[in-house]
Amino acid sequence: xxxxxxxxxxxxxxxxxxxxxxxxxxxxxxxxxxxxxxxxxxxxxxxxxxxxxxxxxxxxxxxxxxxxxxxxxxxxxxxxxxxxxxxxxxxxxxxxxxxxxxxxxxxxxxxxxxxxxxxxxxxxxxxxxxxxxxxxxxxxxxxxxxxxxxxxxxxxxxxxxxxxxxxxxxxxxxxxxxxxxxxxxxxxxxxxxxxxxxxxxxxxxxxxxxxxxxxxxxxxxxxxxxxxxxxxxxxxxxxxxxxxxxxxxxxxxxxxxxxxxxxxxxxxxxxxxxxxxxxxxxxxxxxxxxxxxxxxxxxxxxxxxxxxxxxxxxxxxxxxxxxxxx
Numbered sequence: 131x132x133x134x135x136x137x138x139x140x141x142x143x144x145x146x147x148x149x150x151x152x153x154x155x156x157x158x159x160x161x162x163x164x165x166x167x168x169x170x171x172x173x174x175x176x177x178x179x180x181x182x183x184x185x186x187x188x189x190x191x192x193x194x195x196x197x198x199x200x201x202x203x204x205x206x207x208x209x210x211x212x213x214x215x216x217x218x219x220x221x222x223x224x225x226x227x228x229x230x231x232x233x234x235x236x237x238x239x240x241x242x243x244x245x246x247x248x249x250x251x252x253x254x255x256x257x258x259x260x261x262x263x264x265x266x267x268x269x270x271x272x273x274x275x276x277x278x279x280x281x282x283x284x285x286x287x288x289x290x291x292x293x294x295x296x297x298x299x300x301x302x303x304x305x306x307x308x309x310x311x312x313x314x315x316x317x318x319x320x321x322x323x324x325x326x327x328x329x330x331x332x333x334x335x336x337x338x339x340x341x342x343x344x345x346x347x348x349x350x351x352x353x354x355x356x357x358x359x360x361x362x363x364x365x366x367x368x369x370x371x372x373x374x375x376x377x378x379x380x381x382x383x384x385x386x387x388x389x390x391x392x393x394x395x396x397x398x399x400x401x402x403x404x405x406x407x408x409x410x411x412x413x414x415x416x417x418x419x420x421x422x423x424x425x426x427x428x429x430x431x432x433x434x435x436x437x438x439x440x441x442x443x444x445x446x447x448x449x450x451x452x453x454x455x456x
Contacts, residue, residue: 143303143426146266150422153264153271154296159289160278166239166255169210173280174199174227178269178338179215181421182241182276184331185414186213189284196223205230211237213283217261217272219247222455228252241279243272257283268343268432268439270425273335274418281414294415295422298405302423305404309397310430317435318395319366320347324356324382325373328413329401332420333373339428343439353378357385361392372398373420376413399423 173183174196183193192206196214199205200223205212212231214224219242229252232238240253243261250256259279262271274295278288321340325333333350340348351360353372360370370389372382386396404419405412432439 143306143430146426146429147299147303149264149266150262150271151296151299153262154274154292157260157262157275157292159292160259160275160282161289162257162282165285166211166237166283168213168239168283169237170208171211171213171239172206172209173213173215174224175215175276176221176223178273178335179217179221179224179276181331181334181338182273182280183213183215184334185277185280185417186284187327187330188413191284196221196227199223199227199230203230205234205236209236211239213239213241213280214249214253215241215276215280216247216249217243217259217276219244219249221249225249225252239283241276241283243275266425268339268425268429270335270339270422273421277331277414277418277421281411286411286414288411290410291415291418294405294409295418298415298419299422302404302419303426305399306423306426306430309399309427310434312397313431313434314367314369314395315434316367317344317346317431317437318369320349320363321369321371322349322351322356322360322363323371323373324351324353324385326353326375326378328375328377329373329417329420332401332417332424335421336371336373336424336428339425340431343428343432344435344437345441346437353381353385357381357388360389360394364393368394370394370396372396374398374400374402375416376402399427 171191173186173193175183214228216224225248238253239255240249241257257279259275282288323336337348337350405415
């Protein structure tokens with residue numbers, strides 16, 4: 131009798147955890163010589179970089195898609211400093227937005243891994259971040275470092291972050307694997323990710339990674355807004371992921387009960403213990419760990435549902451349409 135075929139893998143977090151831990155412990159920390167005087171700052175980026183920029187909203191700043199500035203041709207109101215975020219330093223809309231700000235006389239700051247890049251060349255000040263050397267099928271390394279760059283510019287001492295995040299990865303892995311095992315066997319028609327502001331950056335990153343890994347329509351929803359309209363979703367299968375931090379637990383529970391009565395699948399992801407709650411700047415660390423969890427969860431879900439990440443190469447991924455063209 132022929133041997134039974136090997137079951138499809140349903141977790142990608144074991145090898146990813148080891149690789150990311152090694153990379154974090156091998157790379158220099160994100161440091162800043164002097165925290166810039168930002169005044170009223172707006173952080174701009176696109177894709178993963180915008181998710182990184184959302185970290186700044188926890189420090190009283192704003193974050194916008196770089197395209198909202200560039201393609202509307204208008205700088206944000208009441209803005210003293212525009213901070214552009216791009217790992218490569220070549221994201222077209224971000225570079226153009228920073229050039230607009232520079233030409234208008236605003237202070238400009240670049241957060242990038244590339245000192246010799248159009249973004250860095252445009253900025254008054256540059257916050258460099260190291261590059262994590264790690265092979266990833268669904269990427270999070272760039273965000274992990276850019277988000278630290280954002281936090282550093284906002285005045286956070288990020289020097290201990292790499293080690294602290296590395297130490298958290300076993301717990302992140304265990305949380306992810308438990309939730310992947312609890313997923314339905316078939317992919318839903320779409321996914322909603324619910325959060326409060328303390329995890330809005332992490333939630334935005336979950337959305338991006340679920341789209342990349344699973345090829346599904348995914349939306350990022352403030353918790354209360356879900357309660358006002360999401361019970362109309364159906365009858366197609368819908369998955370709701372609630373990312374829960376320190377706040378709003380009773381509201382999450384009540385909305386989960388309400389959504390389940392409409393036939394939705396609801397998974398509550400408790401992030402409180404992903405990192406040490408007593409660590410300095412624990413909220414930023416928890417948001418970073420949540421983003422890592424979202425990456426591994428998305429990859430695990432793709433494996434469970436038989437959906438190859440990035441549609442298995444069936445679409446053009448050269449990214450020329452988002453790079454600087456002049």
